[in-house]
Amino acid sequence: MxxxxxxxxxxxxxxxxTLAGCAPKPVDSTTAATEAPAGTSKETEAGQEETPAADLPVLKVAVMPFLNSIPIEYMINEGLDVKNGFKIETVYFANGGAMNEALAADQWEVGTLSAAAVNSLAIYGAYCIADIGHSExxxxxxxxxxxxxxxxxxxxxxxxxxxxxxxxxxxxxxxxxxxxxxxxxxxxxxxxxxxxxxxxxxxxxxxxxxxxxxxxxxxxxxxxxxxxxxxxxxxxxxxxxxLTTLGVPQFDSIIVSNKAFTGKRDVLVNYVKAFFEATDALQADPDMAAQLLLDWYTENGSESSLDACKNEIATRPFVTSEEAKTITIGDSVQVTGEFWVSQELLEESKFPEIAKHVDDTIVKEALGY
The missing domain is CATH 3.40.190.10 (Periplasmic binding protein-like II)
Structure with missing residues (x-):
């Protein structure tokens, strides 16, 4: 050929x-979650006052125009960030490579990546703290x-x-x-x-x-x-x-910057808790998840259809809170890292850093296992 x-x-x-007129547009960095007005408080079901949203710690969360950002969109729409004691500030990236470049500049604290997580861990010192979606x-x-x-x-x-x-x-x-x-x-x-x-x-x-x-x-x-x-x-x-016909399982993973991992552990525990609350809801209602995905694609300049989104939801399921307890975190990114080394996409000397930057204590604390 x-x-x-x-x-x-x-x-x-x-x-x-052709694509200039439909390029993905940056996602608004403010959340759409329902919250109390700044400087006020509201009561929880137990009668306790919640911290005003304006006073909550903020997490800079990277999003991309793909399925793995849908739980983040759901969290914002349903106010799960405020409910769990933090606020999401989204930062838009076109792909995982761009996310890694921005990671070096401290432009985001937590995001969701698949193959690109290899460089996040091995080169930029980030941590993999949970596997949240079947990306194969x-x-x-x-x-x-x-x-x-x-x-x-x-x-x-x-x-x-x-x-x-x-x-x-x-x-x-x-x-x-x-x-x-x-x-x-x-x-x-x-x-x-x-x-x-x-x-x-x-x-x-x-x-x-x-x-x-x-x-x-x-x-x-x-x-x-x-x-x-x-x-x-x-x-x-x-x-x-x-990857399915080749028998190669892969996961999208929650990746956090080194700075956030060492300085915002309590917030990250709450983030993971909220994230799996979102994946549980999305898996329980695939029609809702497909519509949310179609809206996300449309908002970010990608053409799709509801049927295509239903197919994607079915073939790339999110990890539920119960399934998460059965997964050995980091196996997926380790496999990917081995291939990157074999293809000279990652220096062999950097490969051991992957295992050093996998942590399962946050998800275990968040899900109680």
């Missing part, structure tokens, strides 16, 4: 103009139906639902947002077929650009995350691999 640099660059340039669902590599890759299925009998083989994939141009969990999906896919990243050409693009490159024939494969992965599938693209 020939490289397609010129056409890909042209497509990217065209897409830039909807992580797809896709190709066109007439691609040679789509004509071969089950080349590795241990993975019967995976498409492609060494012959059809060698030299393929694969577009994805490098350094994300979608990149990990590519690495695992190639591995199961006896290939490495040296056998293909991986081109860095944001997910909408990679989707567009696939649809216009300017790449052979796009590795996408929701909602663009579901959109491409709905357009007839073939799902050639996923």
């Amino acid at each position: 020939k490289k397609k640099w010129i056409s890909m660059l042209a497509a990217a340039a065209m897409l830039t103009g 669902g909807g992580l797809y590599t896709l190709c066109k139906p007439d691609s040679p890759i789509a004509q071969v299925k089950g080349a590795n009998p241990s993975y019967p639902d995976v498409y492609g083989d060494a012959e059809t994939l060698k030299g393929a141009v694969i577009a994805t947002n490098t350094g994300t969990i979608s990149h990990l999906n590519v690495i695992k896919w190639l591995e199961k077929l006896g290939l490495t990243t040296d056998d293909v050409e991986i081109v860095h693009m944001d997910f909408p650009s990679a989707y567009q490159a696939l649809m216009t024939g300017n790449c052979d494969v796009a590795a996408l995350n929701p909602p663009t992965s579901y959109q491409a599938e709905a357009e007839g693209m073939i799902v050639t691999s996923s």
Whole structure:
């Protein structure tokens, strides 16, 4: 398969103009939670007075235009932050890479990350304190139906639902947002077929650009995350691999800055408590969760549909407070870190830092186990 640099660059340039009018907009840094007016107090059900909202400690919470920020949106909408004795101030980022860059500048204190958490822990000294969502669902590599890759299925009998083989994939141009969990999906896919990243050409693009490159024939494969992965599938693209079909469990995790971890432990306990109150509610009412997700995508400039959001909610469930008690925190980011080292995305000397920056005491205190 020939490289397609010129056409890909042209497509990217065209897409830039197309998307300019619908770029994600920063989320308002003030919460929408119902609260008592500043300087006043209100009574709890037990008859005790709550601290005025204006006097509550503030957490700078990073959000992104993805599913893993929905519990934060729910917490704000339902006032779970104020109820649990703190206030959320949101800080918007387009992706996990941007969050890590901002982490070094102390621009946020707590956020939710998947693959990008490797760098948060290993390089920036942040801590993983809870696993809160199954992030493997909807992580797809896709190709066109007439691609040679789509004509071969089950080349590795241990993975019967995976498409492609060494012959059809060698030299393929694969577009994805490098350094994300979608990149990990590519690495695992190639591995199961006896290939490495040296056998293909991986081109860095944001997910909408990679989707567009696939649809216009300017790449052979796009590795996408929701909602663009579901959109491409709905357009007839073939799902050639996923973390699910490759048997790779992954979690979105709550990540906190080193400064917050050492200085705001009590607030973080309350944050985790409120977070799992949100995931319990979202899992109990998938229709409500899907509508909230659709509204979130629309607000932040992504096209989706209610059916696509229902599919994402079903295939990428949140971790409930009960399930959280059964999970060994940090296993997911450890697996990701091992692959980053193997692909020279992380210095081997930094790998031990991952295990050093996993802490399960906060979630255990928050959930009482």
